Amino acid sequence: MANDLLTAESTNAAAYSVSELAGALKRTLETTYDHVRLRGEISKVTRHASGHVYLTIKDDKAAIDGVIWKGNVSRLQAQPEHGLEVIVTGKITTFPASSKYQIVIEAMEVAGVGALLAQLDRLKKKLHAEGLFDPARKKPLPYAPRTIGVITSPTGAVIRDILHRIRDRWPCRVIVWPVIVQGDAAAPQVINALRGFHTDPAVPRPDVIIVARGGGSVEDLWAFNSEDLARAVAASTIPVISAVGHETDTTLIDYVSDRRAPTPTGAAEMATPVLGELRAFTADLERRRQGTMARLLETRRERIALLARALPKPLDLINTAQQRLDYAAHRLGGGLLQNLNLHRTAYARLSGRFSPSLLEREVQLKQTHLGQLGQRLDLAVSRRVTLAATHARLPELAKRLSEAFARDLRQRQERLQRLEQLRTSLNPDRPLDLGFARVNRPDGALIKSPVGVSSGDALVLTFKGDQTLGVIAGEGGPPPAKPAPKPAAPKPRSSAPDQGSLF
Structure with missing residues (x-):
């Protein structure tokens, strides 16, 4: 330990760097205070994104920074919270980057029952504020x-x-x-x-x-x-x-x-x-049901008896009906005899209407009516025959109409062919299709006769497919110079074109 501390004498003997001094102090603290227990109140708790927890443990006179590495956070008996009084176990070390000493916490426990109850009270308030204690969210059993x-x-x-x-x-x-x-x-x-x-x-x-x-x-x-x-x-x-x-x-x-x-x-x-209580309860319900049904039947029975007093006696109803039956039976014989006499009289009246003379007159009337119906039927049949004959001419008329359409179609086709021939004959390029050529000057002027053409003049011959050839008049062959430019095609005319001079 003494060798690691830099004394004034060693400083006079040799110069040390800052990192060497910080390392010596770190080793001295970790060797001397490798296992300490502190009691105090937690403040300034910071949970870093890396998982480490940084905090400060203080009492009424002093404070010391502390760190809990990520691997020890989940193993702590109590989680660090601001204001919680705890007892921590760890080792004292330094942080060379800022020349500060701190405690690396390995274990943490709440200091006393009072601190546990205070922590529990804070948790209660937190969960109550979130509504987890609300009776409305509790489920029935x-x-x-x-x-x-x-x-x-x-x-x-x-x-x-x-x-x-x-x-x-x-x-x-x-x-x-x-x-x-x-x-x-x-x-x-x-x-x-x-x-x-x-x-x-x-x-x-x-x-x-x-x-x-x-x-x-x-x-x-x-x-x-x-x-x-x-x-x-x-x-x-x-x-x-x-x-x-x-x-x-x-x-x-x-x-x-x-x-x-x-x-x-x-x-x-x-x-x-309780199964026994449930059975007793159901048995009591059954007894109450039976008692209720018995009382209901007794009430209905009494009500029927009261209603029966207001009704006539059944024997009185039967006697009255028996008396009506006897009266009807007594009148039945006379009624049947009277009905028979009425039917006999009606039969005699109807039979008188069917004498031979009446039947003969009825037959004659029917025959006359039948003859009239026969005449009307003959007239209807004759009209039907005439109408059928008229309808029989329809196929012939249809045939004639088809022949007329065919003749008109042929005439129109022949006229169309003649127009096509005329159009072909009027085409200005038709002589070119027959092997002729059109003669133009290099400037595009059309030459219609040899008049005005001198020997040695440059000429342009246009053949089928707008193919051109430059020649020299009087030599019969192409000039040695490059071919003349292609002349502009003449505009077609409505009448037969003037072909000019053709070779």
């Missing part, structure tokens, strides 16, 4: 659950009390998800159990979940004050009953759960009805 999920330690009296109470009250399926209920790993295991009941396909989905633990101190129950666990309970779509500790113990999940039970046994009673 099912009346008769078929499956109950229990998250607790598999050993101890808590799980035995819950199973015994459920078996006595309401025998149903109970799924126990074993977890530890104390320490730093308790909250993550309970969160994993809650999510497993929601998402694990191998586990039947329960109708209600009980999170249970026996009583203990504030430190023992501190895992159930985890903010992450409280949010997981609040996010559960299955109703959750909190049964942590005794009746006087209160944890954070008691506020966000759907129901809070004073004890684990009370949670079992909240989650299940």
Whole structure:
């Protein structure tokens, strides 16, 4: 240690750089104060994007900077918060870039129960401001659950009390998800159990979940004050009953759960009805139903009896009807005889109308009417024949019309051919198609006769397809000079064109 410190004598002997001095101080502090415990209040907490946490620990007289490396943040017993009184463990070192000393924190715990309660109070206020304690968001418990999920330690009296109470009250399926209920790993295991009941396909989905633990101190129950666990309970779509500790113990999940039970046994009673009481209740309902039906029948019977007093006696109704029947039977014989006489008189009257003379006159009238109908039928048939003969000429007229159309079409085709021949004959380029050529001067003037053309004049011959050839008059061959430019084609005329001189 003494060798690392730079004394005045060594400075007089040799000069050291600043980095060497900073390194010597760093080694001296880390060797002397490699394991220290400090108690103080946290302030200026900064969580860097790299995952490291920078803070300051102070008391009423002094302050020291601290750093928590990324790998140690998740392993801390208590997370750093502004104003929290803690006890930290670490080593003293320096930061050479700014000539400051600091403590590298490896462990952190809350200093005393009062600080834990203060931290819990801050969490309560935070979650309450977010609405997680709102009674309107709490889900109702099912009346008769078929499956109950229990998250607790598999050993101890808590799980035995819950199973015994459920078996006595309401025998149903109970799924126990074993977890530890104390320490730093308790909250993550309970969160994993809650999510497993929601998402694990191998586990039947329960109708209600009980999170249970026996009583203990504030430190023992501190895992159930985890903010992450409280949010997981609040996010559960299955109703959750909190049964942590005794009746006087209160944890954070008691506020966000759907129901809070004073004890684990009370949670079992909240989650299940009493089968015996339910049977007694249904038996009482059956007795009340039977009594109500008996009273209803008796009331209806009395009402029918009262209504029957206002009705006539059945025998009186029958006697009156019997008397009417006897009266009708007495009059039936005379009525039948009178009806027979009426039908006999009507028959005699009708038979008189059908004498031979009347029948003969009726036949004559019918024959006359039949003859008139025959004449009308003959006239209709003759008109029909005439109309049919008229319709028979239609094919002949159609044939004549088709022949007329054909003749007109042929005449128009012949006229069109003559017009096409005339158009062809009037085409100014037709002589060129026959082997002739058009003679022009280099300036495009058309030459119609040899008059005015001297020997040695340059001429341009235009052949079929607008092919041109320059010649010299009187020599019969192309000039040695380059060919003359192509003359402009003459504009066509409406009448037969003047072809000029042709070779």
